Amino acid sequence: MSENNQVETPEVKKQSLKKHMGLKTKRAISNTVIHIVLVIMSVIWLIPFVCIVLQSFRVESTWQVGYVVPHQWGFDNYINLAQTDFWHWYLNTFIIAIVSAVLQTVIVLCMSYTLSRFRFKGRKGLMRFMLIIGMFPGMITMIILYKVLKDIGLTHENAVPGLILVYVASSGMGYYVSKGFFDTIPKSLDEAARVDGATRLQILFKIILPLAKPIIIYTVLTAFMAPWADFVFARYVSMNTPAGMNVAVGLYRWLNQDQISYKYTMFCAGGVLVAIPVTILFMLLQKYYVSGVTGGAVKG
Amino acid sequence: MTKYSDLEYLKLSKIHKILYKIACFFIGIPAWFVNLGKTIGKKFKNFGIKVKDNFVDIYKTFKEGDYKTRVSFVIMGFGSFARKQYLRGAIFLLFEIIFIVYMSLWGGYWISMLPSLGKQGPETNVYDPVYDAYVTIYHDDSFKILLYGILSLFFIVAFIYTWRINVKQNRISQEILATGKPLKSSKDDLHSLIDDQFHKTLLALPMTGIMVFTVMPIVFMILVAFTNYDGSHDGYFNNLFTWVGLDNFNKLLNISSGSGAMAATFGEVLAWTLIWAFFATFTNYFLGMFVAMMINKKGIRFKKVWRTALIMTIAIPQFISLLYVSKMFSNEGIINGLLVDLGWISKPLPFWTDPTWARAMVIIINIWIGIPYLMLIATGILMNIPQDLYESARIDGANAFQQYTKITLPYMLFVTGPYLLTSFISNMNNFNVIYLLNAGGPTNTSGTTAGGTVGHTDLLITWLFKITTGAEAQYNMAAVIAIMVFAVVSVISLIVYGLLPSTRNEEDFQ
Structure with a gap:
């Protein structure tokens, strides 16, 4: 520090002290401002969720009102959910989420591990091909996938297996984050095992997979969360049949002009019930999500 | 210059x-x-x-081959059987049998119908003696013809490829035997699938899925762009559809053609898509980075609390948060309700009914959605910046702003260059935010065309969705728009990739 080198005559000491104080107060002021900003931000970010929870307990009116705290509290909205298809949709979504989380993880791991560790003919070409294919808006494939699924009878009330099939089958395209992770595992590990006579299958199960726990959890987590939010394709496949809907499609219907006036608070209650398990899981596995997202952004 | x-x-x-x-x-x-x-x-x-080279090689193989090789040209796998590689032989032979059976029973028909996409449409008012009534009889199905026609063509390509492998294998086996070495047994072949050829085993399932559920539909939709497949030509129930060449592209891009011209609407929507993608990407990027820096700053307390508050919003499924926020700002919503109750405004603010308000709102709400992600990403990267850079900058007298523009920003931009590109592209296709907030509304009255209604906040992707689900579905135009999206995205990617500083090498870490 430059200050230490100076001869400490009383004046200099006083001056440096003053300067020091100045800096300190300046920092204190800026820190206070930042704290205030952060408090305001947290409020803005959380207030919709506070509102949604409060409104789900509101009894006196099922429609939107100009105040936040309910006048009359109760579980009516939650109880009324039982008389609708809500729990059916909930079960549908849960099944889709569980099954596709497992299968998608297997597919994504196969894909990313292969593209990261093996050097085979056509590998670069394959990756470039997938990059180009990925530039087409995926939405356009809906029309045909719907027709194909309809032909094999996996739409309308049988939408659940249909959706799982489509989610899982196209999940190989999303190998980037996971490949980026495998790229960081040193190749010398593989080579050492090869020298010791291990087959590639053994290397995968005995060496790579134990190291890949963070990325496996990340993949499972994202695959599990996606079906809860998928709206477009799920709506297309279920085609207005309540039995085949997931929560997103079902709850969206409650906000249509003809239903919103008596289902608005029930939508809030349903939303809370959907958000609770997903949020708990997410918060528990947050660490892995953060490392996956950051790694994905850095490695492109 | x-x-x-x-x-x-x-x-x-x-x-x-x-x-x-x-x-x-x-x-x-x-x-x-x-x-x-x-x-x-x-x-x-x-x-x-x-x-x-391939043809020369095939010719040579035939000329120099023994009878086993030559018979394999017609009966695939014969050479492998004759050389005791039963597994390979069986697979080749089975594949050939399946191919021949499929082609003669179904494939030939589909391919023969492909140029016309169906010859006989539905017949109405046909007398049915069994029910004693006039009924409609359905004949060809253009959709199925196109779909199975493509699949059959894929199958033929696969067959030619397999046949080529079969020929090559014979040549290799013959050469190996000529040197006096033994061939691989079926057991060796199986074992190689978990060892040397393990990548094939691993890729088989994912690639099949991608081929059938991603590539095939895209090929199909590209072809649909050259047909008149729409609500009134659905290919089975009312009319067949057929090839129309470049008519659809003409319809979308030609400004002069009068009725049904979409050029003006297309231009408007494309312009808004690009504006939206620009703002959505960069507002999130800079604000997210800013928030991360605030939280990371020395002397800020409860860092974990702030982070958790923001991350919570990622966890909650977007359809809930987006739908709820959208209703909060609606005319009857809580925001307008509160403001009216407080007496600050006399009538509700037109958050979703006025075009300018609506456009501003989707961008602002997207900031609300996006900042937590960017905060996460930026936090990770900011922590990697060597602290001594800042130290020396401070000693040289750089203030906070200079430190930001000279150290933090260049570092961030360098590291996240590819991410910025991908997030720009995914914002162009950001269906959820636009559709769940306001379904692309309010309706653009000057933009109504044959392609159904279009709203002021509609992106190309939501417009495409509306076109395919509206009362008069226009699958052909949707396909054309999809091709346009692809064109725009690939041009942007090519340009940006050219401008990016060194794209990182995947071998860097291994």
Whole structure:
């Protein structure tokens, strides 16, 4: 520090002290401002969720009102959910989420591990091909996938297996984050095992997979969360049949002009019930999500 | 424009340097296209050479082959059987049998119908003696013809490829036997699938899925862009659809053609899509980075609390948060309700009914959605910046703003360059935010065309969705728009990739 080198005559000491104080107060002021900003931000970010929870307990009116705290509290909205298809949709979504989380993880791991560790003919070409294919808006494939699924009878009330099939089958395209992770595992590990006579299958199960726990959890987590939010394709496949809907499609219907006036608070209650398990899981596995997202952004 | 040498360039002022770089970029465009043309030309030439080599090789194999090899040209796998590689032989033979059976029973029909996409449409008012009534009889199905026609063509390509492998295998086996070495047994073949050829085992399932559920539909939709497949030509129930060449592209891009012209609407929607993608990407990027820096700053307490508050919003499924927020700002919503109750406004603010308000709102709410992600990403990267850079900058007297523009920002931009590109593209296709907030509304009355209604906040992707689900579904136009999206995205990617500083090498870490 430059200050230490100076001869400490009383004046200099006083001056440096003053300067020091100045800096300190300046920092204190800026820190206070930042704290205030952060408090305001947290409020803005959380207030919709506070509102949604409060409104789900509101009894006196099922429609939107100009105040936040309910006048009359109760579980009516939650109880009324039982008389609708809500729990059916909930079960549908849960099944889709569980099954596709497992299968998608297997597919994504196969894909990313292969593209990261093996050097085979056509590998670069394959990756470039997938990059180009990925530039087409995926939405356009809906029309045909719907027709194909309809032909094999996996739409309308049988939408659940249909959706799982489509989610899982196209999940190989999303190998980037996971490949980026495998790229960081040193190749010398593989080579050492090869020298010791291990087959590639053994290397995968005995060496790579134990190291890949963070990325496996990340993949499972994202695959599990996606079906809860998928709206477009799920709506297309279920085609207005309540039995085949997931929560997103079902709850969206409650906000249509003809239903919103008596289902608005029930939508809030349903939303809370959907958000609770997903949020708990997410918060528990947050660490892995953060490392996956950051790694994905850095490695492109 | 004169070209500067390196020394002259360094002497230029900052503004001139930037102008010079921009000028260089635009001057470089023709050369870039010439280069692209050359590369493509080279690719074609290489491809031609490869095809020729293959034919020469096949000819040689036949000429120099023994009877086992020669019979394999007709009966696939014969050579493998004769050389005791039963597994390979069985697979080749089975594949050939399946191919022949499929082609003669179904494939031939589908392919023969492909040029016309169906010859006989539904017949109405046909007398049915069994029910004693007039009924409609359905004949060809254009959709199925196109779909299975493509699949059959895929199958033929696969067959030719397999046949080529079969021929090559015979040649290799013959050469190995000639040197006196033994061939691989079926057991060795199986074992190699978990060892040397393990990548094939691993890729088989994912690639099948991608081929059937991603590639095939895309090929199908590209072809649909050249047909008149829409609500009134659904190919089975009312009318067949057929090839119309470039008519659909003409309809979308031709400004002069009167009724049904979509050029003006298309231009508007494309412009808004680009504006939206720009704002959505960069507002999130800079604000997210800013928030991360605030939380990371020395002396800020409860860092974990702030982070958790933001991360919570990622966890909650978007459809809930987006739908709820959208209703909060609706005319009857809680925000307007509160403001009216407080007496600040006399009538509700037109958050979703006024075009300018709606556009501003989707961008603002997207900030609300996006900042937590960017905060996460930026936090990770900011922590990686070597702290001594800041230390020395501080000693040299740089203030916080200078530190930001000279150290933090260049580092962030360098590391997240590819991410910015991908997030720009995914914002262009950001269906959820636009559709769940306001379904693309409010309706653009001047933009109504044959393609159904279009709203002021509609992106190409939501417009495409509306076109395919509206009362008069226009699948052909949707396909054309999808191709346009692809064109825009690929052009942007090509340009940006050219401008990015060194794209990182995947071998860097291994």
